[in-house]
Amino acid sequence: MxxxxxxxxxxxxxxxxxxxxxxxxxxxxxxxxxxxxxxxxxxxxxxxxxxxxxxxxxxxxxLQDLSVISEHVSSDGTIKWLFDVGAGNAVESVYIPESDRGTLCVSSQAGCAVGCRFCSTGHQGFSRNLTTGEIVAQLWHAEYALRKRLGTTERVISNVVMMGMGEPLQNYSALVPALKVMLDDHGYGLSRRRVTVSTSGVVPMIERLQNDCPVALAVSLHAPNDALRDELVPLNRKYPIDELLTACQAYLTAAPRDFITFEYCMLDGVNDTDEHARQLIALVKGRINCKFNLIPFNPFPASGLLRSNNERVQAFARILVDAGIVTTVRKTRGDDIDAACGQLAGEVQDRTRAAARMLRQPVAVKVALPKPGERHRSAP
CATH class of the missing domain: 1.10.150.530 (DNA polymerase; domain 1)
Structure with missing residues (x-):
């Protein structure tokens, strides 16, 4: 037995x-x-x-901990662990220290089946869901490894973001018990406001999470219209933007925060023009209380995409802010150890042939026509 x-x-x-x-x-x-x-x-x-x-x-x-294949420490203090989950698969977790918090980015799958164009994990394809124990073990290992390293008995990790490898809501049955361990006062005692599930938009599971275990929600939006989002986030073909926003509106009735965070990866010439920003404003203004988190893209060769320059990112942010939408530009952390957003890749025995499919289906870049006085931007 x-x-x-x-x-x-x-x-x-x-x-x-x-x-x-x-x-x-x-x-x-x-x-x-x-x-x-x-x-x-x-x-x-x-x-x-x-x-x-x-x-x-x-x-x-x-008590089955995960075996550590490697541990890398960034010059900015970020730590990335590569954990062995068997059968040739490995997943990554990242600890991000800040002055007022310690955040752990946790994986939910070995690989990812969503296949977002700008995500290194998605280009590796999908092997399997992690178990509840494998999700929890990432927090368990990191918390007690950090306590030992820092010589403390006090809690080190104050925030958990389910933003590592995988689409959390496609592993719902293992995710929810793991969230409950994180939130339980007899466990890690984390606030619902400090546990975030990031999703590419699995609408039925957003509706279930609202009832079963409402925590902070971050939605990977990345485009202001269905035509572009269909190409960047293929899941949009099943759950288009209007359905997604309706689910997000409903989620706010149970959420611990009074806003939804929309993640928006800034891709040069693809989704970063002034016109795209204005389309975003038209999409959400007066409909849903939200904030935008603009993410500098972390390029990798297979993507065929480039990072928007800082000037363009700031200009894009100003348009949103001037419209009264709370907007932040994510500070890149851990990119010297490939631990930044979109870089987590691990090792995946792909059952989906994702890399081959993506090479056959390059992004058809749609660049908005420049307005008078606006510099034309070429596609990557």
Missing amino acids: NAVNLLDFDLDGLTVFCEQLGEKRFRATQLFRWIHQKGATDFDQMSDLAKSLRSKLKGVAT
Whole structure:
């Protein structure tokens, strides 16, 4: 009989497991605290558990950490771990330290089936979903590795963003228990406002998350119209922008924040003209409370795309801000270790032949005609 990985359980699941062992419910809470608040790896460390329970656990349960293939530290303090998840697959997690927070970017899949044109992960294709335990283990490992490194018993990671490899909402059944572990006061005790799920727009799952576990939501928009978004984010062909915005509006009724974050990767000559900015304003103004996070593209050879220059990004941002839309330009972190947004690639045994398909389907760039006095921009 294979041992059960206790990282696969949220508190409700662990309670059921303990009851199956003939234990009272409060034992699950004690066990949960040892695992997630203290990072215990040995059942004998769990001193307030009955010896009989510790003996039972040794026979039927384990705490399965992920094996680290590599760890890289950026000049700006960003840390990237490459974790082995078996069968030739590996996923990446990134820790981003800032003065007022410590953010961990977590992966949900080995690869990604969405295939966004500007994403290095998408070009690798898709192998499989991660389990709840594999999602949670990224946080568990990072938190306790960082505590040891910093010589502290205090919490280091204050924010989690499900923005690593994969589309979280296409791994919904494993995602939600993992989120509940992060939020549980007996676990990591993170605020719903400080846990963010990033999605390319899986509309039915946005609607389910609203009811099951509403956390902060970030939507990878990247285009102001369906024609362009169809090419940059292929999922748009199934769930077009109007359906996506309707789901986002509904989500706000349960969300911990009063706005949706729209991620927008700035691609030179593709989606970064003044006209694109004005189309975005027309799309969201008066319809949905939102902020835009403009992301400098991190180029990789297979994409065939280029990064918008800083002047263009700032001009684009000014148009949005002047229209009263909160807009930030994401600071690039960890790009010297390939840990920046869109760079996470890991190692994936692709079952989707994504790279071959993308090479056959180059982006058909549509550049808006320049307005009088506006410099024409050439496509990449």
